[in-house]
Amino acid sequence: QLQLVESGGGLVQPGGSLRLSCTGSGVGFHYQALGWFRQAPGKDREGIGCISTSGGSIGYADSIKGRFTISRDIAKNTMYLQMEHLKPEDTAVYYCVARPGIFLVNWHEPGAWDIWGQGTQVTVSS
Secondary structure (H helix, E strand, O other): OOEEEEEOOEEEOOOOOEEEEEEEEOOOHHHEEEEEEEEOOOOOOEEEEEEOOOOOOEEEOOOOOOOEEEEEEHHHOEEEEEEOOOOHHHOEEEEEEEEEOOOOOOOOOHHHOOEEOOOEEEEEOO
């Protein structure tokens, strides 16, 4: 059974940067499309983006395009979310997700994903 563990969350000032990691343990990490979601208090989960098994295809939500970058290190069984120019509205719990397959065209839908991490809190505040 594949498990995902996020790390790297914390408190950062507006305009700052943060890098989240998602490490997979168990069988099959290399065969999973991976993604990131976030959920702010009182709001629905929002899909941030998806990365293919090879890392060659990446999709981003319009709300973070140009500020966030998704990547994966196959050798380390790890996916990253590099966040730049953070805003208070980026404050949320961030989740990594996985599903077997090369890439998900409906990656922005929470129901499209099989496996979820426990989440890591990101707070953007001065």
